[in-house]
Amino acid sequence: MEKHFSSPTVAAWLQEWTDRLDPERVELVTGEPAQQEGLVDLLISRGSIVRLDPVLRPNSFLALSDSRDVARLESRTFICSEQESDAGPTNNWRSPSEMKAAMLPLYEGAMRGRTLYVVPFAMGPEGSRFQMLGIELTDSAYVALSMTRMARVSKAVAEAIDQSGDFVPAIHSVGVPLAGREDVPWPCNPESTYVAHFPETREIWSFGSGYGGNALLGKKCLALRIGSVVGKREGWLAEHMLILKLISPTGKIYYVAGAFPSACGKTNLAMLVPTVPGWRAETVGDDIAWIRRGEDGRLYAVNPEAGFFGVAPGTSVRSNAMAMQTISRDTIFTNCALTREGDVWWEGATETPPDGLIDWKGLPWDGQGPAAHPNARFTVPASKCPMIAPEWQDPAGVPLSALLLGGRRSDLIPLVTEARSWEHGVFLGSIMASETTAAAEGPTGKVRRDPFAMLPFCGYNIGDYFRHWLEFGAESKEGLPRIYLVNWFRRNADRKYIWPGYGDNVRVLSWIIDRLEGRAAGRDTPLGVVPAPGEIDLAGTSLSAEEFAPLVEIDLADLAVEVEDVKGYYANLGERLPARLRDELEELHKRV
Ligand code: OXD
Ligand code: MN
Numbered sequence: 001m002e003k004h005f006s007s008p009t010v011a012a013w014l015q016e017w018t019d020r021l022d023p024e025r026v027e028l029v030t031g032e033p034a035q036q037e038g039l040v041d042l043l044i045s046r047g048s049i050v051r052l053d054p055v056l057r058p059n060s061f062l063a064l065s066d067s068r069d070v071a072r073l074e075s076r077t078f079i080c081s082e083q084e085s086d087a088g089p090t091n092n093w094r095s096p097s098e099m100k101a102a103m104l105p106l107y108e109g110a111m112r113g114r115t116l117y118v119v120p121f122a123m124g125p126e127g128s129r130f131q132m133l134g135i136e137l138t139d140s141a142y143v144a145l146s147m148t149r150m151a152r153v154s155k156a157v158a159e160a161i162d163q164s165g166d167f168v169p170a171i172h173s174v175g176v177p178l179a180g181r182e183d184v185p186w187p188c189n190p191e192s193t194y195v196a197h198f199p200e201t202r203e204i205w206s207f208g209s210g211y212g213g214n215a216l217l218g219k220k221c222l223a224l225r226i227g228s229v230v231g232k233r234e235g236w237l238a239e240h241m242l243i244l245k246l247i248s249p250t251g252k253i254y255y256v257a258g259a260f261p262s263a264c265g266k267t268n269l270a271m272l273v274p275t276v277p278g279w280r281a282e283t284v285g286d287d288i289a290w291i292r293r294g295e296d297g298r299l300y301a302v303n304p305e306a307g308f309f310g311v312a313p314g315t316s317v318r319s320n321a322m323a324m325q326t327i328s329r330d331t332i333f334t335n336c337a338l339t340r341e342g343d344v345w346w347e348g349a350t351e352t353p354p355d356g357l358i359d360w361k362g363l364p365w366d367g368q369g370p371a372a373h374p375n376a377r378f379t380v381p382a383s384k385c386p387m388i389a390p391e392w393q394d395p396a397g398v399p400l401s402a403l404l405l406g407g408r409r410s411d412l413i414p415l416v417t418e419a420r421s422w423e424h425g426v427f428l429g430s431i432m433a434s435e436t437t438a439a440a441e442g443p444t445g446k447v448r449r450d451p452f453a454m455l456p457f458c459g460y461n462i463g464d465y466f467r468h469w470l471e472f473g474a475e476s477k478e479g480l481p482r483i484y485l486v487n488w489f490r491r492n493a494d495r496k497y498i499w500p501g502y503g504d505n506v507r508v509l510s511w512i513i514d515r516l517e518g519r520a521a522g523r524d525t526p527l528g529v530v531p532a533p534g535e536i537d538l539a540g541t542s543l544s545a546e547e548f549a550p551l552v553e554i555d556l557a558d559l560a561v562e563v564e565d566v567k568g569y570y571a572n573l574g575e576r577l578p579a580r581l582r583d584e585l586e587e588l589h590k591r592v
Helices: 008-021 033-045 096-107 141-150 155-164 218-234 266-270 317-326 422-430 462-472 502-516 545-552 556-573 579-591
Strands: 025-028 049-051 061-063 077-079 115-123 132-138 168-173 194-198 203-207 237-239 241-247 253-259 280-285 289-293 299-302 307-311 332-334 377-381 402-406 416-418 433-435 447-449 482-486 523-525 528-530
Touching (some): 008 132, 033 049, 033 061, 033 141, 096 194, 115 155, 132 155, 141 307, 141 377, 168 218, 203 218, 218 289, 241 502, 253 502, 307 317, 402 502, 462 579, 482 502
Parallel strands (some): 061 332, 253 402, 402 482
Antiparallel strands (some): 115 132, 241 253, 241 280, 289 299, 307 377, 416 528
C-alpha cells in the first residue's frame, strides 16, 4: 500500500483498518477537481448518479438511494460512553466494549472488492481555534464526493493531520462487500445498520447506511455528537443552529443563531430575503454553530461546515430564492424526481408537476405519492450561495446578539416570546417541542420534545447538557445574547398557517432588534415577553391586526396542559436535570 501518512499514529491506525476492511484498493481523497471528476465518472459508470442536463443544471447530478435508506436512523444511533448514565435518558446506549464486539465482525472484510477512500477533513475554518480534524474511511464514492462539499477536504488538511497526529477517526462502510457479487447503484445494509459514537475516545463507527448524517460523518456525528462532548469538556457549545447576519436600515450589523429541529426551515431562515425595505441579510451557516465565549463576554459562533445538505421539497423561488440560485449548478441531488429534460423536481418546486417525471424510486411517476422523497436533499458548497457573508469563514467567529429557539407547533407557542433571563431561556430551550418531520425515520407530525433541537444530536446526558448551558451564562451576564422562542407554524381553525413566514420573518427579527435596542416595550405573558399590539410591522403583508393577534395569544388552558406534560417529561429526564430548571417550571406553573 502506498504510504499516505508519515505520522506513526495515523499510519498505524490506517494500516490496522485497511487490514481489517480488506479493500481492493485505497485512495486518498484530497478534493482536487481532477479527483472529483474521477469520482463522478465512476459513479456515473455504475449507475449510482446521473448527470443532469448541462444547460439546465451545469455540473450537477442526481443520486437515487435504496428505498430503505432515506433518512437519519435515530433508532440505530448509539452513544457508547463507558457509563450508561453519561449517555443519559435521551440516547440509545451500549457500552463501548459491547458495541465494538458487535461491530468489529461486521467490518471484517467489509470492503472486499471495493475502494477504501481515505478522506482527511476539517470542520471549522482554517486557523481557527474552533477547528477539529478528522479522517473518514469510507467505501462509498458518493460519500467521498459529498464530503468534499460538506467539509474542508484538501492536501493542506491531510498535512495538518499528519503533522499533529490529532484527528477524530471516523469509519464508514455501506456494509456490502463485493466478493464476486455484482454491485448495485446504492449499496446499503439496513439489517445491520449502526451509527455509533465513542465520546471518551472521540471515535465514530458507522455501518450499513450511505445516507446523509449516517454517512457524512463530519456533520451530525463529529460536529454535533462528538463536538458537544468536547465542548462540554472544554467549555464551549456545539449547537444545531443556523447563523444569520442581519443588516438594519441604518447599516448596523447583528448576528443571530437559531436552533430549529430538522426540516423546520433553518436553511430558509439562513437565506432570508427580507420583505421589509432597508433590511438586508447574509448567510453564515444553515445547520450547525460552534459557540465560544469571547474575552469581551460576547458569544462568538462559527459554522463548522463547508456546504449545505438541505431539504429540497418545499424549496422554491417563493420560499427560498437564494437556495434556488445556490443549487442552480454544482450540486448533488439525492432522491429528487427527474424531469424529461434532465433536470430535477420536487414537491413545491413549482405549483404543478411537469409531465413525464421519473420519481425518486426511479419509476415513471404515476401521480400517487410524492415524486421526490420528502427527505430528498441537495448537497452544495456554501461558497456557491450568492448571499454568503464575506466573514463566514472568519476564524474568530461572529458575535451573537440573539439566540432563537424554534419548533413546529400548530398551537400554543406564540410567534415570538422573549425569555426573561438566560436561565429562563435555557428553560424554554429545554422544553422545546416540535412536530416530527421526514428528516428522521418514523411517523411525521407528532409533537415531541426536542430540547434545543438537539434531541438526536446531543452526545451526552441531556441533564448535564442543560447544566452546561446554565453554567455557560452563569459567570457574567455581560455580553450574553438574549434568547427568543419562535414559532412560524401556528395554524388557524382551518389548519392553515397564519404567519406568512419566509422573507416576512424579518418582521420578527426586527422586533427582536427593537427589543435589544430598547425600542419595543413588549407585553408580558406567563411564558415571557411577546410583541405588544402594533410592534410588529405588518405593512406589505396581507395580515390585518385582527388576523395577527392570535399569533401572540397564549391560551392559558393549553399552557396548563403543556406544564403538566413538561412535568412528566422532566420526571423522565432523571436526577441530572438541574434544580434551577425545576424551579423555572414551578414558577411557570404558578404563573398559569
Ligand atoms: C440535517 C438534519 O440533515 O438535521 O441537517 O437532519
Ligand atoms: Mn440539521
